[in-house]
Amino acid sequence: MFDYIIVGSGFSGSVMAERIAKVLNKKVLIIEKRNHIGGNCYDYKDVNNITVHKYGPHLFHTDYKEVFDYLSNFTDWQPYHHRVLAFIDGKKVPIPFNLNTLFEVFPKSLAEKLERKLIDKYSYNLKVPILELLKEEDKDLKFLSNYVYDKIFKNYTAKQWGLKPENIDPQVTARVPICITKDNRYFTDKYQAIPNEGYTKIFERMLNHPKIKIMLKTDFKEVIDIDYANKKIYFMGQEFKGKLIFTGMIDEIFDFKYGYLPYRSLELRFETIEKEFYQEVTVVNYPNDYDFTRITEFKHIHPIMTNKTTILKEYPKSYQPNIDIPYYPVFTKENQELYNKYREEAGKFDNLILLGRLAEYRYYDMDDVIKRALEVFEERIR
CATH class of the missing domain: 3.40.50.720 (NAD(P)-binding Rossmann-like Domain)
Incomplete structure (x- = not known):
């Protein structure tokens, strides 16, 4: 025994x-x-x-x-430092949403104004959960919070969880905050490999x-x-x-x-693409377009010399007992x-x-x- x-x-x-x-x-x-x-x-x-x-x-x-x-x-x-882009209004921009993303999606003068206000209010190198930023009374920061909520969080959350962000526990929504920094890395941990x-x-x-x-x-x-x-x-x-x-x-x-x-599950669809690389980084998120939430390209994680590449599209779904894998x-x-x-x-x-x-x-x-x-x-x- x-x-x-x-x-x-x-x-x-x-x-x-x-x-x-x-x-x-x-x-x-x-x-x-x-x-x-x-x-x-x-x-x-x-x-x-x-x-x-x-x-x-x-x-x-x-x-x-x-x-x-x-x-x-x-x-x-x-060593590996993860970088993620999000497909927003026809272009790919860094996420978590940071000061670099500001200048990608807004005119320079507006981006500079929002950058100053974020730093003055929250200080540099701070992470602010989107649901906290939505409580802002300043009209410019309110505009920014609504933009980020509508373009990045709302629809992605609806696809991923089948719920609105405000109906999800804060420990989930806080995982992808607005970052008051110019660091495009997805994680900031000491050990990344x-x-x-x-x-x-x-x-x-x-x-x-x-x-x-x-x-x-x-x-x-x-x-x-x-x-x-x-x-x-x-x-x-x-x-x-x-x-x-x-x-x-x-x-x-x-x-x-x-x-x-209840759990959320995923339908995972792998594809072989006849080209050296399919996208610029390992993961590109699609908050508003298509039924999948993101595309992963594995050659960015484990580089190898080949003229083909493998990608994965993730389609979130409700977990069905005895059929699906319970992921979340x-x-x-x-x-x-x-x-x-x-x-x-x-x-x-x-x-x-x-x-x-x-x-x-x-x-x-x-x-x-x-x-x-x-x-x-x-x-x-x-």
Whole structure:
């Protein structure tokens, strides 16, 4: 019998498995529904020998030195600074919306006036959430906030979340603020890099330990039974005395007894283009035009000499249980209340640990979820 069973092999599950096996020398079983490890960070080389991120672009960035140092045990790095353009009124401009974007979309005299007012009001190098700027009473800043809201946030948010920005939790809308700076980089973290051999290699090295066993193409419900009344967990028909670390959807482990938690999903369409490059940067967002939200070109992330390129168009959609992949929890007050019911149920089990974006119903970036896994290991396992 294993000491620990982990459901899911994304960063949450893999970090926990690696720590348990290496630090504690305990036996770990990973149960993974897909036919590969790595969760949504899985990547591979396509027919054009281009490294493609199967579930959409993943760009590593962090201010957590401990996270960067931890991952550096499993990979070498290539510095990479992410830049994004948005297609606005027929031209591509830098986002997050910054002082450079001002001069791209407005006449010089107006841009200079708005620049002065932003710096005077908020100071240089500050990030202002769009919903905060919309409260401005100054007519010029009000004009700017309405422009940015209408051209960049409103329609993109409607496509991405199926909701208006004001109906989404501020932790989501604050992720893409107006930046009072001339730095066109999408992230400003201290550590920004891409793993030299891709993310899948990180997971392979992380899980290459004699104490770690992996079951692929296995739904956890095929081998795990939960006795909700007596708060017991069974594995292959035997009571499991160890700890179950669950990184899947929290409502699923409780058989949706309170109803389904909403998620947003994506339809991902890959295309091979017969040219060296398709666009100027890795990602171009389309807030107002077309049904897709953005186009990613992977050769900008992992450069390679070839006269073809691979792009990805993302079409957001509502998550359909048992059909789609749940990518993003939908943050509303009602959904949080529903999640709290499931979290209360989980708290009644002595040997159940919930971890990750789906199990905790939170939006974690890669570095956040790795940091969270390292913390939970120290607090609840070690």
